Amino acid sequence: MTFTAAPALVVGEALADVVVDAAGGVGRALPGGSPANVALGLGRLGHPVRLATRVGRDAHGGRLRRHLREGGVLLIPGSVTGEATSTATATLDASGAAGYTFDISWSLTAEAAAAVRSGPVAHLHTGSIAAALPPGADTVLAAVRWAAPRATVSYDPNLRPDLLGPAEGQRERVEALVAASDVVKASDEDLAWLYPGADPDATARHWATGGGPSLVVVTRGARGARAWWRSGTLEVPAPRVTVADTIGAGDAFTSALISALLDAGLLGPAPESRARLREATGRGGLPPVLGGALTLAARAAALTCTRTGADPPGRADLAL
Template sequence: MTGGADRAPSTLVIGEALTDILTGPDGRRCAVPGGSPANVALGLARLGHPVRLATRIGGDGHGRELRRRLGGSGVLLTDGSVVADAATSTATAVLGADGAASYRFDVDWSLPPLVIDLAATGPVDHLHTGSVAALLAPGAARVLAAVRAARPRATVSYDPNLRPALLGTAARERPRVEELVALSDLVKASDEDLGWLYPGQDSATAAARWVRTGPALVVLTRGAGGALAFWRHGSHRVAPIPVEVVDTVGAGDAFMAGLLGGLLRAGLLGGGSAPGRVPARDELRAATGADRLPASVVGSLALAARTAALTCTRPGADPPHRADLAR
């Protein structure tokens, strides 16, 4: 692996950690730790990968539960991520009869500089960000600066996971999203993301266009329709895995975690934070340099689909452990 046999690649995830307040079709409510980037960090840690999370968590009960859950799975928080005198952000998810969710948000995304000080976070071989954190002021500017700073020594992934209720118009947000896409090696987006960003355009066409702007791989998730992976020379369909759906909360984040985990383990992401090492950018580019994807990438996409499918069988964003996938 590019990260070397002596140390597994270390991932820094930057983004929101919040509490999902789930309201079912019957009106019952429950509080579940969540937040798209935090879910990705949790999923990666449960798959056995070293992960740090740069975020903003309050000192209230929701915050304590978030810290307990993340820490219990091995996710480390960067210094300054806990703001003792603040409330933890929340997202109220209203579940339909089919398990799909619609959201209302109460989010504070203001970050002290220390939280994403790359010199203080420890080794960073891969950086992942997305969702609210990448677009919501005032923290979004620091997230973009961190991505730019990390890119020379780490690979980068991005999941827009757009929340229109917190954003401006698609026309206003599109340039920032496209800049982050161009800075990334791997991008995952949903049909809903691209449908909102490019109204009236086919989402697959938009994803194929993105892959020509910088990323080596762009993956479009389509819910029960599976996913499509695009690279410069072709596309690959990822078949859906039939399961009995409890809800879809966190399924996209679990897909992202599984995909990152597979590519990190294959040596196609990571590397670069130690002297003499360079990011695995060239390895991923080489792996996507032909008309067909190699087994390492196809296997990572299959792992992503399995990870998302298992998450759909559980309430809330509860990604599987590596042992769950083995069973």
């Protein structure tokens, strides 16, 4: 069954990625921020999408606003402030993998926090710095709890240890967001940092069968991704591509996964869509729509790796 495009709301940071290559050369600043990248991917895939974020009226902020607008993303009122736009310096190694350092302060303005509760929303997505860094993280958790009775929720921890302090200080918040979500996408690095010494597969399985999310997906870089639901698991390979860099690949995976599940009616207005997702993930064997959604997400991530910066594909790129 195919459903019409459902309105999505993304809550989280937008920032400028300043890319430094393996030789130490500094490239231009590119639009980024994990939640903003997911919003852009959803917009390019044809979903009405609003973004609650915080950007400045400076040059970085102007580029971000144009980039998001051209991708079909509508900024929530109050998202533009007089403060400087946050930045992330992405340093690439010889393989194109990125490590990050940040200059960021995160919180929603009072106007943006209020606007989150207005307008249509069928699905809410959040994660990364916005869901972890005080003082704004409390507002994000409140938005998730407000949305959950009305819409399905997805969450990507996308943790940044250099910003967050010890892992034990993050576990309670992460677990609260996992419990409130229908779909969780995390990286194996997220889980290894959050639970040192624990098997990431065991953590993902516990999340998927513990009464919280119906679907948990762990991305593993070039080794592809693995998904868990109540009655099964699936491994999806990563397509082989020539890598320009890995910036935004995980976010492209997330947006394509959400898009496919929205298109299938497995995400959307609660409680109906939540019930369909729980039914699909409660069956024995592999629900075909989940296999297709995960394969599409892996293709989207691989295609993004062939491009410079966070540049997620649209429907035409994925031949949809």
